[in-house]
Amino acid sequence: MPDQSFPAYRRLLTSSEFDTVFKDNHVRVSSPEFLVLAALTNLPASRLGMVIGKKNTNQANDRNKIKRAIRETFRKNFPHQPSVDVVIVSRKAVDPEFPTKLNTILDEIWSKLSRKISTKVDNG
């Protein structure tokens, strides 16, 4: 069983940290619901940052639902190593009304991302 806790050192905290991921990302995964950018780091654990725009999700309540789903699936399933900084951006097709569907989408995205990262690491 992996460590499922999610303290502050596993999150992106400042806007400069977000900017580096947007600038120097090595791996991308995209779907109609989300866009994921990842940058390799030398930290002890992978870190997550979320961008849930008001443009696509109008109500604060719905934004909270999306964030919670992302956070839960990330902390439960995403590996610490190889460590990466991840930024996930929500898109228009995201629908917080069906939480189980949202969770399966996110699980697929995370497994796809970790596969891509491991091939990237193997190739150097």
Place this chain on the structure above:
RNA sequence: CGAGCUAACUAGGCAAUCGCUGCUGUACAUUUUCGGAUGUUACGGGAGAGGAAAGUCCGGGCUCCAUAGGGAAAGGUGCCAGGUAACUCCUGGGGGGCGUAAGCCUACGGAAAGUGCAGCAGAAAAUAUACCGCCUACUUCGGUAGGUAAGGGUGAAAAGGUGCGGUAAGAGCGCACCGCGUGGACGGUAACGUGCAUGGCAGUGUAAACCCCACCGGGAGCAAGACCAAAUAGGAAUCCUUGGGUGCGUCCCGCACUGGAUUCGGGUAGGUCGCUUGAGGUUAUUGGUGACGAUAGCCCUAGAUGAAUGAUUGUCCACGACAGAACCCGGCUUAUCGGUUGGCUCAAAUA
């Protein structure tokens, strides 16, 4: 029991596991001016969204800026009295409207200061005027002249309304009641009400159109603002050095370049505070019709900042709506699946 009005309350429950953010206890580590402080640490304990947290529409606290005093403008408010920190809010009362009623709605100052606007219809929308009609006189029997504003027609609205008298037909021409104006009386703090006298009667509506009157009225907002502070630019002071330092060079000479240290100041990234004890809740007594106030006791109930308050599973039921704090309060408005309780009205039934 049915239909309805109204005032409140509530906002899925329980269990297990995995998480998040403050607070707190112990241990540990670091640091120390030995008071303590700090923490990517460990293990405990306890707390963790709303009735609207929303819209940001009003009002206030708080903060900074501006400001001698006064006036004006923009803007706002608009029956009266009270409540309040304050209000466009609330309470009580008055007028008007709706409803059988409980009750609900009401932007409810001024159109006898001025300006603007009012489509169509209609003869005419206010300086007046007369299409049909009614009446009188004349008549060549087609009408003509005059009187009239009752009736018809148009319109949201036609110079008070209804009835009786009156008249050639009519008309406040006269009278009664209602409405309106004026005067004084009584009741009420007042808005206003009641009744009396008097005038035959001013004149359409619109002031969430301009306007007039009365009252209120500086601006920006917690990304307010205060503090700490790597970096970096250009500075200030003090001390040291002008026989110095740095570079080239093995060294000298020589050539090129130009200070150094400390402190202050500055303020970016970042951090800390502001940040939750408050016009606070709650209980009792008490003043008040009430909003609300007074006194005493008790309680402390989110404080995040890339932004927590959740996820999964099981189970029960009425199968869970609208929706997420962001400096804090008081309101208003809007959204909302349901459930519970109190009071009242109408109808029916029983007695």
